[in-house]
Amino acid sequence: MSGLPPSVLQQEVSLGELLDVKSFTEVCQSFAELYRVGLKVFDAAGNRLVEVKVGNADFCGYIWQKPDGRAQCIATVQRVKGGAVPEEAKPTAFDCFSGCRYVVQPVVYEGDAVGRIVFGPFVPDDLVQLPRTLTAIAPDFDPNMATSYMQKIRRVPQATAEKILRHFAEILEVLVFSGHKNLITARLHIEAVQESYRELQEKNRQLEDGFGKLKELDRLKSNFLATMSHELRTPLTSVIGYSEMMLEGLGGPLTSEQREYLGIIMEKGENLLQLITSILDITKIEAGRVRLVLSEVELGQLIRDAVSTVLPHARKKGLTLVCQPAGAAKVHCDREKARQCLINLVSNAVKFTPAGGTITVGAGEAPGERVALYVTDTGIGITEEHLPRVWDVFYQVDGSSTREYGGAGLGLAIVKSFVEAHGGEVHVRSVPNSGSTFTMVFPARGAAAAAPRSPQARSAVS
Amino acid sequence: MVAFNNELREIALKVVYYGPALSGKTTNLQSLFQKIDPKVRGRLMTLDTKDDRTLFFDMMPVFFRTTSGVKVKLKLYTVPGQVMHESTRRIVLQGTDAVAFVADARRSETVTTLAYWNNMLKNLEANGLEPSTLPIVIQMNKCDLADVRGEDELQDLLQVLRPLVIQAVAIRGEGVVETLHILLTLAYRTLDQRVGLERSWHISEREFLSQIFSHMDLRGTRLTGAGAAR
Numbered sequence: 001m002s003g004l005p006p007s008v009l010q011q012e013v014s015l016g017e018l019l020d021v022k023s024f025t026e027v028c029q030s031f032a033e034l035y036r037v038g039l040k041v042f043d044a045a046g047n048r049l050v051e052v053k054v055g056n057a058d059f060c061g062y063i064w065q066k067p068d069g070r071a072q073c074i075a076t077v078q079r080v081k082g083g084a085v086p087e088e089a090k091p092t093a094f095d096c097f098s099g100c101r102y103v104v105q106p107v108v109y110e111g112d113a114v115g116r117i118v119f120g121p122f123v124p125d126d127l128v129q130l131p132r133t134l135t136a137i138a139p140d141f142d143p144n145m146a147t148s149y150m151q152k153i154r155r156v157p158q159a160t161a162e163k164i165l166r167h168f169a170e171i172l173e174v175l176v177f178s179g180h181k182n183l184i185t186a187r188l189h190i191e192a193v194q195e196s197y198r199e200l201q202e203k204n205r206q207l208e209d210g211f212g213k214l215k216e217l218d219r220l221k222s223n224f225l226a227t228m229s230h231e232l233r234t235p236l237t238s239v240i241g242y243s244e245m246m247l248e249g250l251g252g253p254l255t256s257e258q259r260e261y262l263g264i265i266m267e268k269g270e271n272l273l274q275l276i277t278s279i280l281d282i283t284k285i286e287a288g289r290v291r292l293v294l295s296e297v298e299l300g301q302l303i304r305d306a307v308s309t310v311l312p313h314a315r316k317k318g319l320t321l322v323c324q325p326a327g328a329a330k331v332h333c334d335r336e337k338a339r340q341c342l343i344n345l346v347s348n349a350v351k352f353t354p355a356g357g358t359i360t361v362g363a364g365e366a367p368g369e370r371v372a373l374y375v376t377d378t379g380i381g382i383t384e385e386h387l388p389r390v391w392d393v394f395y396q397v398d399g400s401s402t403r404e405y406g407g408a409g410l411g412l413a414i415v416k417s418f419v420e421a422h423g424g425e426v427h428v429r430s431v432p433n434s435g436s437t438f439t440m441v442f443p444a445r446g447a448a449a450a451a452p453r454s455p456q457a458r459s460a461v462s
Numbered sequence: 463m464v465a466f467n468n469e470l471r472e473i474a475l476k477v478v479y480y481g482p483a484l485s486g487k488t489t490n491l492q493s494l495f496q497k498i499d500p501k502v503r504g505r506l507m508t509l510d511t512k513d514d515r516t517l518f519f520d521m522m523p524v525f526f527r528t529t530s531g532v533k534v535k536l537k538l539y540t541v542p543g544q545v546m547h548e549s550t551r552r553i554v555l556q557g558t559d560a561v562a563f564v565a566d567a568r569r570s571e572t573v574t575t576l577a578y579w580n581n582m583l584k585n586l587e588a589n590g591l592e593p594s595t596l597p598i599v600i601q602m603n604k605c606d607l608a609d610v611r612g613e614d615e616l617q618d619l620l621q622v623l624r625p626l627v628i629q630a631v632a633i634r635g636e637g638v639v640e641t642l643h644i645l646l647t648l649a650y651r652t653l654d655q656r657v658g659l660e661r662s663w664h665i666s667e668r669e670f671l672s673q674i675f676s677h678m679d680l681r682g683t684r685l686t687g688a689g690a691a692r
Contacts, residue, residue, distance in 0.1 A: 004589060007553045009519075009539075110504040111525025111535055177505050185509055188518045188553065195549035 004195065008187035015043040015107060015115040018179035025050050027175075035164050036154045040118040041107075041172075042081055049115070056100070056121050059149035063098060066138040072097045080104060080118050087113045089169055091162040096121055097133040100153065103165050109176050117172065119165040123155040218286075226283040229276045236276065240269040278410040282393060285417040292334040292421060299329045299363040299371065306342035307361055310350055318355035321346075324362030331371045331442050337418045338373075338442070344411040345375040345438045351405055352436075353379035366441050370424070374439040381432040390428060391416040415440065464559050464653055473663070474535045475653075477645060478555055481564035482571070482578040483515075483543030486603040489632040490564060491520045491540055494642060497635065499677035502526050516542040519554050526673040530664035534673070538642075543578075552585045560597040560649040561586075562641050563625070564632070567602040567610040576618045583622065597648035598625040601641045606631045639675070639683045646671060 024041075032039045032052040041050040063069035076094070080102045085092045091103040102120030106113035130150075135141055243266045245251065247259065254262070284290055303323050314321050331338070342361070349359045357378040366372040382390060386397045394409040416426050419440045430436035465474040479487040488508070495506045504523040510516050524536040539558075541551040555561075563582060565575040586593050600619060602611065616627060626644055630637025650659065650670050659665045675685060 004553065004556055007556050009554065010557055110523040110537075111502075111533070177507070181507055181509065184507075185518060188509075188550065191553050192518070192547070192550045195553060199549060 007191055008184055013180070013183065014045070015041075015176065016047065016049055018109075018114075018176050018183060019049070020179070021049055024175065025052075027171075028052050031168060037119060037122045037156065037161070037164070039168070040081075041115060042118070043115045044113060046082060048081075055153045059098070059100075059146065059153055060121075062146060062149055063134070063137065066141065068137040069134075072133075072137065080120075081116075085116065089166070089173075091119075091165050093158060093162075094120075097131070097137075099123070099127050099131045099134055099150075101158065101161075103158070103161050105165050105169050107169065107172055107176065109173060109180070114176065117165060117169055119161060119168070121153060122161055123150060123153050125155050125157045127155075222283045222286050225279050226287075229280040229283070232276050233273065233280075236269060236273055240266060240273065243269065275408055275410075278408065278414060281414050282410050282417075285414070285421075286393075290417070290421050292337065294332055294334055296330050297333055297335045297338060299331060299373065300325065302331075302335070302338055302342060302373070303361050303363060305339050306346055309343055310346045313347075314350045314359065317350060317353075319350060319353055320358045322358060322360045324360060329363065329365070329371060330444075332445050333422055333442055334418075337421075341415040341418050341440060342373060342375070344415050345440070348411055348438070349375050349377035349379060349436075351407070353377045357435075365444075369444045370441050371444050372439050372441045374437055376435065376437040378435040381434050381436050382428070382430040383432050387428060387430060391426065412438075464657075466657065470533070471531055472533045472535065473659075475537070475560075475649065476558045477536065477538050477560045477562065477642075477649070478558040479538070479540040479562045479564055480551070480555070480578070480582050481541075481543060482566065482574045483545070485543060485564045485566045485571075485575075486601075486630075486632040487540035487543065487564045488516055488520050490562070490601070490603075490630075490638050490641070491522055491538060493632055493635045493638045494538065494678075495522055497639060497679040498524065498674075502674070502677045515544060516540060517547075518542060518550055524674060526677075528663075528665050528669055528673065532663050532665060534665070534670070536646075536674070548581075551581075552588055555582075555585050555591070556589050558589075558591065558596075559653070560645050561599075562645050563598060563600045564603050565600060565619075567605050567629070568607055569609050569611055569615075572611065572618065579619050593623055595652070597645060597652050598623065599641060599645050599648070600625050600627045601630045601632075601637065602627055603630045603632050603637075605629045605637075606634070635682065639678060639680065639685060643671065643675060643685055646674065 028039050028041065028050045029052050032054050036054050038054045038056060039050065039052045040048060042048050060073065063073060076096045080094045083094065083104075085104055085106055087106055087108065089105065089108045091105045094102040094104055096102065098121075100121035101124045102118055102122075104116055104118050107115040107117060130143055130146060134146065135143055243262050246254065247262050247266065307321055307323055311321060346359065346361060353359060359378075360376045361374070362376075363371060363373045382397060389395050390397065391412050392409075393413040395413075396407070396409045398405065415438075419426050419442065422442050424440060424442040427439040427441070428436060429439075464476075466472070467474075479490055481487050488510075491506065495503070502524055504525075507521045508516075509518040509520070519542065520540040522538045524538065525534065527533050539554050541547070541554045561582070563579060565571070565579075583593050586596065600616075602616075604610065613627060613629075626648075628637050628641045628644060630641060632638050647667070650667050653659050654667070657663075659670070660667070680686065
C-alpha cells in the first residue's frame, strides 16, 4: 500500500516504552513513602512495571502461610490486576478478603487505557474488626497477631485514597505524554534522516546513470573526431602536396596569378592540417594515449624554433617579438611537444595583441629544480571570470558566433595536457586591456608523468 | 490508512493538515483544541523549535464511543511547512484518511501555494495514496488580509482535482470548524462506501459528526445544533 516503511506514528506503543521505568520506579517509591500505601503499575497487557510495598509485608506474609489464605490472596491479586474497570480516569475499589482494600484506576492516554494503577492495600477507616472471610481461613488463625500486623498498614478513608490515586494518575498522564513526545521526536528524527538519505541515494543513482551516459557519448564523440581527423588528413595531404609540386613547377610553368592562388591554397591547407592535428592530439590526450619521447632540450633553441615559426605572421601584424636569453639551460622533455606548446602560446599572443604591441618569450629557473618558459604579451588580456576556464577544451572567452578572433579552443588545452604529462604545470596571469603572461613549468630532470594531475594527462613514457 | 480492529471494536482515523510554511496549519489545530471539549480530546502535542516553527508535526487526538459501542479514534496532524522538512512531510502523510490543504490566500503566495500543492500530490503518491479518491479540502486562510485571491482565481489549484474550497481566518477561529466538518463528512462518506460504516459498524453519518461537533464550541460558525447540519 505504501512506498515508505511504517512510521512510528502508525504504531501503537506500550506504557513501558513511554516511561523510563527505572526513574518512574523512583517516583513511585517516593510517592508511596509519602502516603504510606503500596503502589503497583501494570501495562495494558498486564505486565507489572512497578511494585512498591509499604506496611503490608507482615500481614500478608502471615496470611500467605495458610494454604487457604494463599489461594485467596492469589485470587484477589488477579482481580485487582485484571478485573474489569471502566475505561475512564475514575477509581474503582476492590475489597480484599482480609478486610483491606485496593483502589484501581486505568491509565487513560489519548482515549485508550494503556495500563492501570493499583493503590493499596490500605485499611478502610470503617473497618471495625477482622472479617470472617479472614479469620476462617485456618483453624489456627491468630486474630491478635493478625490485628497487630494490620496496624502497620495505613488506615485511610476510601475517599482520601481515591483522591490520592487520582492525583497520582494525573502525574502519570503527564509523564506518559512527555515520554510519548520524546519517543516520537527521537524516532521521527531518525525516520526523517533515513528518508532523506533514501531520497539522496535515489538522486545519486540517477545522476550516476546520467553521468555514465554522458561519458559514453563523450567517448563516441572522441572516436568520431579521431576517425574524422584521420580521414580528413589523408586527402588534405594530397591537396597540399600537389599544390607544392605545382609551385615547384613540376606541372609546367605558372603565371604569377596561378602562383599566388596556389600559395593561398597551400597556406590555408596547412592551417587546416594544423587544426586537424590539434583535434587528433586532443582526442589522443582524452583517450590517455599521449606518448612522450624524452631528451635533453636546450631552452634557447626551443625558443628560437618557436619564434622563427611565428615571426612572419607577427611581422605582418606589426608586432615586435623579443627573445629573452635563456643561456644554456636544458630541460628533459619531449622536444616536439614542448615546441608545439610554445608555438601555441606565441601564436595565441600574436592573435590577441593589436598592432604595435610587443611579445616577449623567455625562460628561467623555477623553484624546486624546475624551469619555466613564459610568453608575455601586451594584448587585450583576459578578465578574471574567464581565467580559470581558458585551459578547458573548446573554451572560448568570446563564444559568440560573431567573435572577432578565430580558433577552435584547443591550443591551450593541448598545452596544459602536454605540460602536465611531463609532470609540470601551467599558469596564467592577466590584466584586461594590458596584457597576459602564460607560463609553463617543467621539471628540469624529467620527472615525466610521475604524478599525473588529471586523468587526461595519463600518458606513457617511452 | 484507516485501521479497523474488529476484536476491540475500534476504528482509528488520521487527518493531516498540509500546506506551505506559515500558512496556518498549527493555528488551525490550536483553534480546534480551544473549541473542543477536553472530554473527547487529548493533549495537543507540539514538536516545534524555539521560534515556534513546527519541527516535526502537531498532533491532537479526538476520541469517542458510538451508541453501538465502537470506539472511534481520530488523530489530527499538521506537517512542518518549511522546505527542508520534505521527508518529514512525507512520513506524516503516511496512511492518512483525509487532507486539509491550508493555503495563504494572498496573491503574493500563489506560486508557493501551487508548489506545495503539487508537492503534496507527489508525496501522497509516494505513500501509495490516490489523490483523486482521497477526501481533500482546500482552506484559503488569512482571508482578512489585503490582496487575497477570489474564488474564481484558484484555477491553478483546481487543475487536476476539484476539491471544495473553504475561506478562513484561522487566527480568529473563522472557518476552522467548517473545514474540519466538511473534511470529516467527506471522510465518513468515503469510508462508508469502502467498508460500510453504517451497515457493518452501525455508525450513521449524523452520529459520527455529532459525536465530535456536539462537543465543540460552535459559536460564530456556520454550523448549528448538534453539528450534524451543514
